[in-house]
Amino acid sequence: MNLIIIEDESIAARRLKKMVQELDPAFNVIALLDSIEKSVKWLQDNPGPDLILLDIELVDGQSFEIFSQVEVQCPVIFTTAYDEYAIKAFKINSIDYLLKPIQEKELAQSLQKFRNLKKVFADKQPVQVNFEALL
Amino acid sequence: MKKLNDTRFRIIGMLIQNLIFFLFFYLKQVVVRGEPLWKVVAWQVLFVAVIWECVRFVIRISRHRYPGLGLIRPRIIYLALLLTLLAVVVGSWHVWMELWLGFWLEEQHDIYNYLYSIGMTLFFSQLIAGIYEATYYLDQWKKSVLRTDELEKRTLQSQLDSLKNQVSPHFLFNSLNSLTALVEEDPKRAVRFIEELSAIYRYLLQSNEQELTTLARELEFMDAYSYLLKTRFEEGFSITKEIESVHYEYLIPPLTLQILVENAIKHNMVSESKPLHIRIYSDEANNLIVVNNLQKRKTYVPSSKTGLMNISAKYSLLNQPPIVVNESNSHFQVIVPLITNQRHELNHNRR
Numbered sequence: 001m002n003l004i005i006i007e008d009e010s011i012a013a014r015r016l017k018k019m020v021q022e023l024d025p026a027f028n029v030i031a032l033l034d035s036i037e038k039s040v041k042w043l044q045d046n047p048g049p050d051l052i053l054l055d056i057e058l059v060d061g062q063s064f065e066i067f068s069q070v071e072v073q074c075p076v077i078f079t080t081a082y083d084e085y086a087i088k089a090f091k092i093n094s095i096d097y098l099l100k101p102i103q104e105k106e107l108a109q110s111l112q113k114f115r116n117l118k119k120v121f122a123d124k125q126p127v128q129v130n131f132e133a134l135l
Numbered sequence: 136m137k138k139l140n141d142t143r144f145r146i147i148g149m150l151i152q153n154l155i156f157f158l159f160f161y162l163k164q165v166v167v168r169g170e171p172l173w174k175v176v177a178w179q180v181l182f183v184a185v186i187w188e189c190v191r192f193v194i195r196i197s198r199h200r201y202p203g204l205g206l207i208r209p210r211i212i213y214l215a216l217l218l219t220l221l222a223v224v225v226g227s228w229h230v231w232m233e234l235w236l237g238f239w240l241e242e243q244h245d246i247y248n249y250l251y252s253i254g255m256t257l258f259f260s261q262l263i264a265g266i267y268e269a270t271y272y273l274d275q276w277k278k279s280v281l282r283t284d285e286l287e288k289r290t291l292q293s294q295l296d297s298l299k300n301q302v303s304p305h306f307l308f309n310s311l312n313s314l315t316a317l318v319e320e321d322p323k324r325a326v327r328f329i330e331e332l333s334a335i336y337r338y339l340l341q342s343n344e345q346e347l348t349t350l351a352r353e354l355e356f357m358d359a360y361s362y363l364l365k366t367r368f369e370e371g372f373s374i375t376k377e378i379e380s381v382h383y384e385y386l387i388p389p390l391t392l393q394i395l396v397e398n399a400i401k402h403n404m405v406s407e408s409k410p411l412h413i414r415i416y417s418d419e420a421n422n423l424i425v426v427n428n429l430q431k432r433k434t435y436v437p438s439s440k441t442g443l444m445n446i447s448a449k450y451s452l453l454n455q456p457p458i459v460v461n462e463s464n465s466h467f468q469v470i471v472p473l474i475t476n477q478r479h480e481l482n483h484n485r486r
Contacts, residue, residue: 008406009309009367015316034406036433057305059371059406061432081308100312 004031006039006063007055007079016053016079016102023108027051035059036066043070051114056080056089067092075117077110136199139191141267148263152183164238178236182229186256189225190263193217194271204275214268218260225260226253306397313367328366331359342389346453350423350473351383357392357415364400371406377416378423385421385473388449392425394442395469399427402467417473426468446471 003020007013010032017029030049033039035058043066054063054076062085066072078089081100089097095117096110156179164170193214201210229252233239239248310332317325338356342348354376361374374396396413405411413427447458450472459470 009313010369010407011313011316011320011367015319018319035404035408059404059409059432065433081305081312100308101315102312 001027001050002030003027003051003053004033004042004049005029005053006033006058006066007053008034008057008059009055010034012055012100016107019102019104019107020053020111023104024111027111036061036063036069039063039066040069043072048073050074050118052076054078056082056085064088064092075114077114136195139195139267141191144266144270145187145191148266149183149187152187152259152263153179156183168238170238174236178232182232185225185228186260187263189221190218190260190267193221193260194264194267198271204272204279207272211268214264218264219257221260222253222257226256229256309367310363313363317366324366328363331362334359335363339390345389347386347474348389349383350378350385350387350417353387353389353392354378354383354415357396360393360396364396368405368411369407371410372400372413373410374413374415377414379417382417382421382423382473385475387423387471387473388446388453391423391446391449391471394446395425395471398442399425399467402431403427404430404432421473421475423471423473424468425471426466429462429465429467443469 005013005016005020007016013032013034017032020027020029031042031046033042037060039058051074052072054066056063056078057080064085072093075093075095076089078085078094078097079100079102080097083099086097095113098106098110157176161175161179164175165172197210197214197217201207201213227249230239230244230248234241234244310328314325314328314332317328335356338352338359342356357374357376361372364372364374392415399411399413403411409430411427411430413425415423415425417423443458443460450456450458453474455474456472458472461468461470
């Protein structure tokens with residue numbers, strides 16, 4: 001599973017990466033990005049990741065901007081020190097909203113939630129495939 | 136003049152005084168001299184009522200003229216004078232009335248009757264006035280304590296508000312987040328980070344009580360503050376200070392620098408590819424200047440201008456020259472006048 005981390009403080013980004021890898025080695029952190037500009041470019045140039053860990057206040061603005069510039073299919077886990085954006089975050093494919101300082105336990109729960117949701121959708125997938133095959 | 140609101144006190148007080156008068160002064164008139172009971176009682180009720188009403192009137196005049204806790208001395212003196220005058224008039228009237236009522240024989244009538252009567256009236260009117268004054272004083276005192284409490288509460292509230300506004304809570308949470316990373320990565324730096332963080336919060340709490348602080352202390356605080364920012368943003372943030380040492384003892388409202396630096400970070404991009412440089416220096420005209428390269432964030436940052444407005448407001452409250460804000464295409468600059476000790480005291484006294 002490919003994951004990208006968008007976070008403007010590199011020390012915080014490094015810790016997130018480390019935590020994710022320790023919690024579940026199946027996750028592959030393929031990019032660390034710190035601005036809207038870089039994130040948009042990366043998302044345009046690369047195949048979509050499976051999950052995004054996303055900070056809200058980035059170097060060049062708020063990360064909500066990314067979603068207006070590029071279409072993002074995958075789920076998002078928000079990580080931020082601000083609790084006032086939860087409603088706004090809800091409108092995007094967010095599956096969780098983690099407040100800084102990020103607790104390992106909470107991150108573990110979010111990742112579990114992601115796996116559960118993925119499983120639900122994966123289970124439905126064959127039905128759709130069969131349906132198409134029948135046609 | 137205000138009403139006294141003393142109905143209960145007045146009725147009970149008059150009853151007690153009547154009782155005292157009857158037992159100690161008028162019982163003799165009924166038992167020994169055989170005066171009719173109704174006549175004696177009617178007279179003493181009238182007399183007591185006259186004393187009370189006169190005293191109440193005098194109390195009301197004195198409170199109207201010298202109200203409140205602060206004017207207690209002039210009020211008491213004024214009250215004493217009026218009460219003496221009252222005692223002479225009412226006391227004399229008392230003797231005259233009793234003569235007319237036939238409680239005294241003509242041949243007993245001399246100056247000592249008057250002195251006795253005036254003395255008695257003075258004694259009772261002072262007693263009554265004393266109780267009124269004591270309750271009034273107590274009441275005023277209670278009110279003033281409540282007012283002081285209220286004022287203290289408000290001051291505390293406003294201090295708390297300014298504390299909350301001065302340093303956004305996100306600063307704390309972001310710092311704690313960096314700290315958790317640092318603890319694993321570099322425990323030594325984490326320890327230093329904690330030390331600086333606590334220095335920052337100690338300064339925040341202390342400085343709130345002061346109007347002004349020295350530039351030296353403010354710069355010391357900036358060292359701790361910029362250490363934290365440097366840890367968080369690494370190469371994305373730098374700060375240089377070029378302050379003439381003569382300016383170290385000049386004064387400045389606390390947290391002015393912090394507000395300016397926080398503003399710069401809030402409105403500008405801070406990253407390794409687009410580093411933010413802040414330069415703090417002083418000039419010959421005793422100004423402190425904070426300048427940063429302008430690289431505004433693309434998305435609109437809601438700005439209430441509270442930070443700059445707070446600084447401006449403080450300067451005008453302190454009767455100091457205003458701060459100057461300059462914005463060019465490439466730089467943002469704020470010029471803050473440094474305050475000398477004399478200038479501050481002078482302006483303080485003038486207020």
